[in-house]
Amino acid sequence: MKRANIRDLKVKDEVEEVFLVKYSALMSSRDGKKYLNIIFGDSTGQIEGRVWSKAEEVYKACSKGDFAKVKGKINSYQGRKQFIANSVEKVDKSEVDLDDFVVKSKFDPEVMFNSLLKIVDSLDDFYIQSLLRNILNDPEISKRLKLWQAGKSIHHAYQSGLLEHILSCTQLAVNLSSHYGVNKNFVVAGAILHDICKIYELSNGLNVDYTEEGKLVGHLVKALEVVDRFSYKIKNFPYNTKLHLKHILLSHHGHYEFGSPKEPMTREAYLLHLIDLMDSKMASLETIILGDQNSGHWSNYIKHLDRIVFTADLPHYPEELSEKQASEKRSLSQGVKSNKKNMNKDLKQNLGSLFEKIEIKPKK
Numbered sequence: 001m002k003r004a005n006i007r008d009l010k011v012k013d014e015v016e017e018v019f020l021v022k023y024s025a026l027m028s029s030r031d032g033k034k035y036l037n038i039i040f041g042d043s044t045g046q047i048e049g050r051v052w053s054k055a056e057e058v059y060k061a062c063s064k065g066d067f068a069k070v071k072g073k074i075n076s077y078q079g080r081k082q083f084i085a086n087s088v089e090k091v092d093k094s095e096v097d098l099d100d101f102v103v104k105s106k107f108d109p110e111v112m113f114n115s116l117l118k119i120v121d122s123l124d125d126f127y128i129q130s131l132l133r134n135i136l137n138d139p140e141i142s143k144r145l146k147l148w149q150a151g152k153s154i155h156h157a158y159q160s161g162l163l164e165h166i167l168s169c170t171q172l173a174v175n176l177s178s179h180y181g182v183n184k185n186f187v188v189a190g191a192i193l194h195d196i197c198k199i200y201e202l203s204n205g206l207n208v209d210y211t212e213e214g215k216l217v218g219h220l221v222k223a224l225e226v227v228d229r230f231s232y233k234i235k236n237f238p239y240n241t242k243l244h245l246k247h248i249l250l251s252h253h254g255h256y257e258f259g260s261p262k263e264p265m266t267r268e269a270y271l272l273h274l275i276d277l278m279d280s281k282m283a284s285l286e287t288i289i290l291g292d293q294n295s296g297h298w299s300n301y302i303k304h305l306d307r308i309v310f311t312a313d314l315p316h317y318p319e320e321l322s323e324k325q326a327s328e329k330r331s332l333s334q335g336v337k338s339n340k341k342n343m344n345k346d347l348k349q350n351l352g353s354l355f356e357k358i359e360i361k362p363k364k
C-alpha cells in the first residue's frame, strides 16, 4: 500500500501511518490536562502534532528517534496543519524501510563529487591542487563526504547536504574569485575544506548529533589537523601556503562569537566567509519555504533568522499588463494587505508555538 507521505497530507485526512518521532514534549493545558507536543517526520517533511489521550504513557513509550504507528486526523490550527493523533504505538526499527525516513539531497552525490574534482583539476597552484586531490581521494573522507549532512537542522540538514553545500560554495568561489580578482586557488581550497571536518564533528543517520570530537574540538580546528596530515605527505609543501590556508579555515565563521578564533584578514578569507554565509542563508531560506505548512504566504517566526519569511514567488511580468489586468492586480494587492494584517495578528498568537520552544543556535 502506498505510504501517506507528510508532504501530501491535507486538512481533514484520516491517517494511519508509521512516522519518525522528531521531537516530543509533555505539556499541561490550562485545565491541568497533560498533552504531548510532538513532531512527526518522514523523507518528505515534518508535521507538528498533539496527543491528548494517554499522553504520559505515549511520552514514556516513544522518544525522539523512535518510529511510531500513528492514527489520527489532520486539523488546521491557526492556519497550520496539525496532526491530532488518537493513538501512537512504538514500532521496531527492523519493521520499517529506512529509505522512507531519510531526507536526501536532490542532487546525486557521485555527480556532485565529480564536479568538485573537475574544479580541482582547473586550479593552477601545484601544491594546493595536490593537497585537495589527496584529501578528496582519501577513501574514508570521500565515503563520508558523499553521505554526511551539513548540520543538525539549520541548512543542508539532509543526506549528502554537506557535499551539496561544499560544491555550491566551490562554484561560487570560482565565479567570485575572478570577479574580485583574488587568488582562486585559496578561495576554492577554503570552500572545499572549510566544513569538510563536519564528517568528524557530526554523526550520520536519522538522528544526527555532535560527536565527542565535534563537541571538544570542532570542525574549524580539526580542518587544520587534516591540512597538516595531508600536506606533510607532499614534498616541500610551502609554509606560507599552509599558513594562508589555515587562516581561511580558522576564520570562515567570520566573528569570534560564531566560533572563529580569528577574523578574516585576507581578501580570500573574507570572500570565503561571505560565500559560506550566503550559501548557508540561501539554503536555509529554501528549507523554510519548502517546509512551510501555513495557509498564507508567510512563515512562522524563524528564531535563527530572527524574522518571518515570505514563502510565495515574487511577481513576474514578462509582458506589459492591459488596463483591465492592472486594475485587477491593484484590487488583489489591497486584499493581500488586509489579509497580511490578519496574518500578523495570527503570528503574534503563534509566538508561543512549538518552533519557538526548540532551541536553535545562531549560525551553522
Ligand SMILES: [Fe+2]
Pocket (backbone or CB within 6 Å): 194, 195, 219, 252, 253, 364
Ligand atoms: Fe563552518
Ligand SMILES: [Fe+2]
Pocket (backbone or CB within 6 Å): 165, 194, 195, 276, 280
Ligand atoms: Fe559552510
